[in-house]
Amino acid sequence: MKKSKLFLFSILLTAMALFLAACGGNDGADGDSNEGGDSPSAISMLTGGTSGTYYPLGGEMAKIISDETGIQTDALSSNASADNVISLQNEEAELAFVQTDVVAFAEQGINAFDGNPVDNVLAIGSLYPETIQIVTTQDSGIESVEDLAGKTVSVGAPGSGTYVNAEQLLEVHGMTMDDIDAQHLDFGESTGGIQDGNIDAAFITAGTPTGAVEGLGATADIKIVAIEQDKIDALIEEYPYYAQDTIAAGTYAGQEQDIATVAVGAMLAVTESLSEDTVYEITKAIYDNAESITHAKGEFISPEAGVEGIGIDFHPGAEKYFKEAGVLE
Template identity: 60%
Template sequence: MKKRFYLGMVMLLALSMILAACGGDDNGGGDNGGDEGESNPDFIGLATGGTGGTYYPLGGTFANLINDETGINTDAITSNASAENMAMIDNGEAEVAFVQTDIASYAVEGTQMFDQPIETIRGLATLYPETIQIVTTADSGIESVEDLAGKTVSVGESGSGTRLNAEQILEVHGMSFDDMSVQNLSFDDSTTGIQDGSIDAAFITGGTPTGAVEGLAAQVDVVIVPVAEDKAQELINEYPFYSTDEVASGIYGLESAVPTVAVQAMLAVSSELSDDLVYDITKAIFENTDSITHPKGEFISADTALQGIGIDVHPGAQRYFDEQGVEAE
């Protein structure tokens, strides 16, 4: 009798262990042989930038596409853009975020404005050129970068990629923030300040046309200060993530194209998201580019989505691009 009792207890214990093992940890990631993460959240926060930039309107479109494809409620969140967005992914305030390629690299490396590496960031895709625009008016008399000396200039919000772009452009011109009265303003506040005369010029990094600058151009004659070819090349030699670019004629009422430089806008995602979810997010965006009404939509393509990405790509996004035959350059 005792033997049968003990045997029964052993068999019951063994069955309980087997059932526990089969139950596993169901966090929604599935068993796909090596997920980066296992998280399928109930809500996806998509960190963008200020309402006057390019990230915010594009983010609204992307949020709708992601919501439709995944069924997960997705919201575009305003922020101070690139650097803050990396912190938002790291502390769980956002799952997807816009960021400049240079800032994403700094975040992963733990350099510049980042005290230590952020290990939770992965690349999803690059999107379009982020043009550095030095904005002023015809009445300011500012025609060159050197003319900014002694002026009141907005260099972007504290911690933003724009601020670092401004610092690096001034550097190759033998200048620094000490040569001017610096303001740390959003794009909207920058253009408002130019219009009311409280500042003379502003650095704005964003896809052209940028909404805040379009609004300014409707009120005054906008001037974009050029970055000369030799200075652009010097900048590229020092910081290879830059490329030459221009603000095309017709934008902001410009009569001719203005040479400048650019970095790339990209989307980053949390490494905690499952491969399947990131695959669905990537697919939602790149198979619905015809839904992007912003002028920068013409640059957003799977064919170029890995160009200059600079950080490790999330396996879920990589799976999608592998299926499309897209390779990094």
């Protein structure tokens, strides 16, 4: 009888051990490890305001990811780059559109991230140039950056990518935010304010054509202020993440000439907690299907361009994709 009880007890202990091992074996298989694991069933992609470029483009990309990987991907409007990085840092979302300069600031712990460096956000890849546009109207009398002095100008939220771009452009023109009446508005509010006569001009950093600027052009004669070549050269020398850019004639209603300006890069960033396999599949879905994107900025998205202008480390999953594509060593 005692042997029978001991035998049954032994079986019970073995069963419990197997059960605990099985439970423990699920650790790391839920997509929280960069070494692999199961894909999540759903993820969030942070974009930007509904009147910018991130939101409509993000909607198309989210559908591609959903269709190609089976991971339900939801594109959500947000306050764009700086807030998006913080949300990724806090693991409140998995993917986000960001400016290349802003995410570099985040890693360095400067500007909006002063004292709060971000070390858990990695790159998927570059997407397209984000053009710095100084928008006003033909009858505003503003012909140059210097003419913004004393004017009411929207510069974006403090610490945002647009704000930093405005601050640095003013700097190379010998100006500061104190020289203007700075207003912190999003793109839609900025162009609405110009239309209503409440502000004189607005800095807008976004892919062209930008929906908010197109909307303004439907009701007002808009003007995009050009940046002089010597100031472009000075800006790039001081801040190498800028590149010279041109807003081609005809981009907006009534724009008859090319406009010289500068651009930074738009990119996709990801929280490092997503597995290598998951990020590989996401990266492959985006870049292998870029030709199906109908948004105007889709033409810039390619594996070759995806590795350009990245100032932070790639996620291992993205790195794997770009190496297989032969564009990264």
